[in-house]
Amino acid sequence: MDFEFSDAEKRFVEEVDEFIEENRDPEVMNVTRENMAQLVDTPGRRAFMKKIGERGWLGMTWPRDYGGSEGSGIYEHLLNERLASVGAPQIGKGVGIIGKTIIRHGSEKLKREFLPKILRNEIEFAIGYSEPQAGSDAAAMALKATRDGDGWRLNGQKIFTTSAHFAEWYWVGARTDFAAPKHAGISLFLVKMDDRGLTVHRMPTIGDEITNQVFFDDVYVGNDYLVGELNKGFQYISEALDLERFTMFTFSPIEKRVELLCEYVSTEERDGRPLREDPLVRRTIAQLVTHTEVARMLGFRFLAASMKGGAPPTCEASEYKLYATELSRRIADASMDVAGPGSQLRVHTEDAPMKGRAESTYRYTVIDTIGGGASEIQKNIIARRKLGLPKNF
Numbered sequence: 001m002d003f004e005f006s007d008a009e010k011r012f013v014e015e016v017d018e019f020i021e022e023n024r025d026p027e028v029m030n031v032t033r034e035n036m037a038q039l040v041d042t043p044g045r046r047a048f049m050k051k052i053g054e055r056g057w058l059g060m061t062w063p064r065d066y067g068g069s070e071g072s073g074i075y076e077h078l079l080n081e082r083l084a085s086v087g088a089p090q091i092g093k094g095v096g097i098i099g100k101t102i103i104r105h106g107s108e109k110l111k112r113e114f115l116p117k118i119l120r121n122e123i124e125f126a127i128g129y130s131e132p133q134a135g136s137d138a139a140a141m142a143l144k145a146t147r148d149g150d151g152w153r154l155n156g157q158k159i160f161t162t163s164a165h166f167a168e169w170y171w172v173g174a175r176t177d178f179a180a181p182k183h184a185g186i187s188l189f190l191v192k193m194d195d196r197g198l199t200v201h202r203m204p205t206i207g208d209e210i211t212n213q214v215f216f217d218d219v220y221v222g223n224d225y226l227v228g229e230l231n232k233g234f235q236y237i238s239e240a241l242d243l244e245r246f247t248m249f250t251f252s253p254i255e256k257r258v259e260l261l262c263e264y265v266s267t268e269e270r271d272g273r274p275l276r277e278d279p280l281v282r283r284t285i286a287q288l289v290t291h292t293e294v295a296r297m298l299g300f301r302f303l304a305a306s307m308k309g310g311a312p313p314t315c316e317a318s319e320y321k322l323y324a325t326e327l328s329r330r331i332a333d334a335s336m337d338v339a340g341p342g343s344q345l346r347v348h349t350e351d352a353p354m355k356g357r358a359e360s361t362y363r364y365t366v367i368d369t370i371g372g373g374a375s376e377i378q379k380n381i382i383a384r385r386k387l388g389l390p391k392n393f
């Protein structure tokens with residue numbers, strides 16, 4: 001099997017790297033935000049993404065009919081990985097999750113209204129699936145949508161909606177049929193975030209970032225903002241989640257964290273002896289470097305399977321997400337073990353080991369193993385769909 005990128009792909013990476021150099025800005029590119037660096041949540045980050053849109057890089061895989069260039073998914077992957085490697089915002093949510101679902105299932109009205117704005121990066125979305133009693137079991141969501149004339153009234157609550165405190169539109173799942181089996185009674189809606197019936201409460205996370213609770217009080221949504229067919233929402237959500245599990249958990253930050261640890265080990269001493277000579281440290285590094293290669297390969301497997309067309313491949317997405325995010329935690333644990341008590345000093349502390357990166361990585365990587373579906377859920381998917389094991393609950 002040939003894992004080399006083609007000449008055209010390598011040239012594209014060079015072009016992206018040049019673009020990154022030309023637009024260097026510490027507020028826009030911040031690796032200490034770890035995986036949350038992907039968010040387009042400040043004016044500087046929005047301006048940066050707008051420039052990416054002007055380059056034609058937001059619709060690289062979209063059909064030409066919707067302003068895209070019908071390129072291979074590998075280019076989107078390469079772009080996102082280069083952006084993630086420097087802590088710059090990435091193209092996952094609007095282009096990947098919402099845009100691609102609208103292209104596959106949305107009405108002409110939704111396509112005309114949202115797709116051009118996504119391509120110009122004029123719009124930010126929040127995604128609302130999780131509720132207090134419906135996290136891992138997203139199909140249990142109970143946000144109530146009741147018919148009202150030509151539209152719907154939404155009442156209830158979402159939780160853990162990242163981006164709700166700055167987004168303009170809410171991509172939200174609601175129950176439209178309470179009598180149907182739980183997977184068959186959910187529909188997807190697009191709701192304006194400035195609706196008077198929406199209340200957003202911020203929730204700080206262990207990783208310095210904000211997620212939100214959102215309360216719906218008689219929020220009206222016209223029928224033309226229903227995405228796809230009524231009661232098919234869970235099918236669309238599942239497809240989008242497969243995409244999310246790959247595009248929103250990029251590989252390059254993992255590689256960079258291992259490189260940082262290797263650099264530290266190669267230059268530091270403990271008790272007068274170079275760390276690189278310690279057999280335990282050497283074994284740890286060898287394992288992490290090997291596991292990092294495994295994560296890279298699992299990413300390629302998702303890419304290869306997704307480029308065959310059709311819906312994103314479920315098992316490959318779960319395998320990558322599970323392995324990559326659990327590896328991130330192992331790297332954070334190892335960085336703290338190897339660097340000792342000083343690694344608990346806060347990120348950006350100049351004289352802390354690795355300037356405190358182990359500390360922030362340790363806090364942020366916990367989140368990655370939960371958001372987008374917890375590790376146990378990925379294991380359930382692999383066990384049932386790939387290994388054919390029976391459902392145990």
Ligand SMILES: Cc1cc2nc3c(=O)[nH]c(=O)nc-3n(C[C@H](O)[C@H](O)[C@H](O)COP(=O)(O)OP(=O)(O)OC[C@H]3O[C@@H](n4cnc5c(N)ncnc54)[C@H](O)[C@@H]3O)c2cc1C
Pocket residue numbers: 126127128129130131132134135136137159160161162163205211367370371372373374375376377380393
């Ligand atoms: C920082 C952050 C940002 C997020 N952003 C968003 C967002 O933007 N939009 C959104 O909709 N959601 C978001 N989420 C929610 C996320 O998807 C859920 O937290 C996740 O799906 C887990 O749900 P839960 O928190 O309700 O935990 P629970 O589902 O209550 O799970 C608790 C524990 O039980 C385990 N468990 C549950 N069911 C099973 C089972 N059947 N078998 C084995 N183990 C099981 C879980 O793995 C977990 O360890 C975010 C979460 C975090 C932490």
